[in-house]
Amino acid sequence: MKSTNKTLFALLLALGVNAQALEPYKKSQATNWLGVEVVEPQLAGIGAAIADIPFFELRGHSSSLHKIAGPKGTVMVVRDPECPVSRRYGPRISAMANSYSDKGFSFAFIYLNEHLDADRLQKDARDLQVSGIKIGKGSFTIAQALGVRSTGDVFVLDSKQRLIYRGAIDDQYGFGYTQDAPTHNFLRNALEAELKGRSVVTPATLAPGCVIDADPEKDDLLPIPPDAALS
Template sequence: MKAMIITLLAALLVPVTNAEALEPFDPAKATRWPGVETVEPEEAGIGRKIEDVPFFQLYGQATSLYKLTGDMGTVIVVRDPDCPVSVRYGPRISKMAHNYSNKGFSFAFIYLNEHLDVNRLQKDAANLRAPAVKIGRGSFAIASALDVKSTGEVFVLDSENHLVYRGAIDDQYGFGYTQDAPTHNYLRNALDARLKNMSIHTPATMAPGCAIDADPKKDDFLPVSPDSALS
């Protein structure tokens, strides 16, 4: 008993480091990579044209991916209110949407959590306060077309809907670590390069987050109107 007490006291006295680090609610759903890793552009599908995908906005309007295209292209953000990485990046991506939507980029959020009810999704969409389309049913079809792997990913399409960037917003947050500030602003750099008609220095990365199974059949559980309920 005495040895057990000493062990417990020792554990309590160990300094806590990286207290701000994010941890997945369900470790089994975390991506296998905790941080950002660069990916070869060919492997990531950079340059391929993304097919048009029909969808319903969270508030009921039916439209399609191509109809979103801005003069400079489209930024598609993966969103899951139950994923700590996705939640932490909400304010930052919302600010970027405000800054870059005035420069010719359209923004859209795809919701990839079929277990949340429509009220939870709409509340999250309202809290984002971003000038962006929030997508309900059709999110998983878009995710399948993009080959989404993680809730931490963002995708940039050019004005002709070719994939020009996919990966992390930046490298500040991941599972098990948090930096004081990002050292690589991948998305911002990609958008700035597009505005300058320059090539993107890092067009593809892995993005830490909750792992995604982009099965279009899951769209059956996402809302098609404000009054629809999720199973």
């Protein structure tokens, strides 16, 4: 009973105190997020090798996951410009991409909103102001392989394409939850650990955002890049 009361109290506190907390867009289902929730690494697929999946960039160039890998690894960022959590973290992830790309990590953004047209996706890609790869067609196939659950998910693959981190960027923002500053910088800590040759202390968490249905068939609903067709 005490546990139930504590949970209810935490929920009411988050909803009441955080008057400026983010809200889901339209009728999208929000993930449950009242702070940090660590996931068992084995259940999160940590250590699994990710296959070389082909895709098209928003600008039309074809490539694949293994081809875009950096010397130290690859950071895969879920992106949806209609999701408040994704938008809020845009400047932060862009700053990290600009910083860690110089340290050997490539950054790729997978767009998982099949309702947006090409102009809207291209505008968001420009607004990010980062040179990372922006993936269009093929995003949902990649999402299924990674096990994407939320628009707030990020993933880190090492130089051998093994998953070493998945989850939240940090613990500052969520639906019905916000802090003045993050207390756990999950993604940054994972990248620093990989640079130093150490194991990631917290390799998996849940992430705030809207629930993602990672159905590869949705790739057919994404805008087709100019003169492009998946082989």
